[in-house]
Amino acid sequence: MTAPTGRPVDRAPGPSVRLRLTLSYTGFLLLAGVLLLAAVWVFLLRYVPERALIVPGSTGGTATPGVFPVRSELLRVFAPRAAVVMAVLLLLGLVGGWFLAGRMLAPVARITDATRLAATGSLSHRIRLPGRRDEFRELADAFDTMLARLDAHVAEQRRFAANASHELRTPLATTKALLEVARTDPDRDTEELLARLQVVNTRAIDLTEALLLLGRAEQRSFTRERVDLSLAAEEATETLLPLAEKHGVALETGGELTTLTVGSPALLLQLTTNLVHNAIVHNLPTGGRVWIDTAVRGDRALLTVENTGEQLTAAQVATLTEPFRRGTERVHSDHAGVGLGLAIVRSIAQAHDGALALTPRPGGGLRVTVGLPAAEAPTGGGQTRA
Known part of the structure; x- marks a missing residue:
């Protein structure tokens, strides 16, 4: 102990x-x-x-x-x-x-x-206790399962730390290179240098904020409140509408008017915003579409974001939630992000006792569904919206 x-x-x-x-x-x-x-x-x-x-002769001997x-x-x-x-x-x-x-x-x-x-x-050692199942073997199997999860978690954290170090080093190295060039070349355009430094600095800030948000979600250090996922979807859609118009992507919202869950309003809004942002950025060059839908199915509140895009395989989709994992188009996009969008979504969903499911669309693109524990809907809820 x-x-x-x-x-x-x-x-x-x-x-x-x-x-x-x-x-x-x-x-x-x-x-x-x-x-x-x-x-x-x-x-x-x-x-x-x-x-x-004892009477004489009763014992067959000579007892007195x-x-x-x-x-x-x-x-x-x-x-x-x-x-x-x-x-x-x-x-x-x-x-x-x-x-x-x-x-x-x-x-x-x-x-x-x-x-x-x-x-x-x-953490690589396993007990592997032989014999039929009993209390000790159940304990050993549970311990082996825990060790396997810890081993995988530690390996994932090491990869994450290495990737984060690499991602943070890139903007710092770029900034250093720009400053050295400016110092050795006094005639260099100052406005261009400042513009490039601002872009690099903005990327470093975005990455730092994403890392802080990811850590906050994994620690579950937030107050739980009733949250309507349909309102979060509407707010995220309104916020990202200019970006969608710039990319020529049409946004459609639908589902139930009230989709209640319990959690952090800020984190669940960030989850929704990340999903819609990814759906807009990783879409077709022209004529792209994004569908945002909310629903309650049994004891689960569902948020589904679906988008058109390039054809994806199941193997590619399985790696998209890993930190700093980028698709082919993400690297060359002006809105490449920091590679933590879906990783943050997964961490926020898990922190709210939910689950994240990614499936490729038959015609290209991605379908993402977040399932969270549903909260009781008020009287008259369950209406749908167009």
Whole structure:
């Protein structure tokens, strides 16, 4: 166990679980032996008289006739033998209990070893406990699953850090190069230099803000409120309408008038804006279209953004939510963005206990569906809009 600071808790040493199991097993075995011997003794006392009268010739021997204390004699003979039985049970309980406890705790030892390896940063090790399913094997399988997810998450974070470093270095290197050129060439056009520096600086700011937004979404550090996805879709559409007109893309909104969920209004608006922006930018050169639809299906509030565009394969679509993953057209576009649009959408959806689904359209383009937990609609909701 670790303290909140991450350092191990300093605990006083105590008896091992194996020793405690052994003592428990031995104690139970001794208790069972005592109860068994007590039952035998009570049975004997029930049918053996306290005293017995011996008459001449009844025993077939030469015993002296008279009255003898039978129970006391029986106790004298029974007690040493009972003590021997209890000693054997004690020895058997200690030896057998220690062996059985070791066999039972062997899976725990393997899980502990794997935990120690994981604590040192080795996430590739797996327990893979053999045998049929039981409590220990379910624990080991759950631990293996956790290690696999952690390993994948750490690998993804390392790729993300490397990509982010590369993306941040690019505008800084460009700025440095422009400044060096300006210093060595006093006759260079200052207005052109300032314009290029502004473009590079704007890109660096956009990238930094996107990284901050992505981190905020992953930490879930926001207050949850009721949010209408249909209103978020309308606001995003109105904001990006000039960009759509510039690209010659027609925007269409539809679906239910009220599509309620619970979450951060700012983050869900950013999610919607990113989807609509991507749909506009990655579209046909002319005559492109974007459809934005909201609906409630069961306990899910759905936001769907669909656009025309180039033909995509399922393999290409599967990589679009990775950070800094860009399509072929995105690199050469004037609105290339920073490669975090769909990565931010996925993180925001996951932070709201939702899911993101991407599928290629048969005629070209992309269909993106975000499913979030639905909130209760007010009376009279569920109307549709054109």
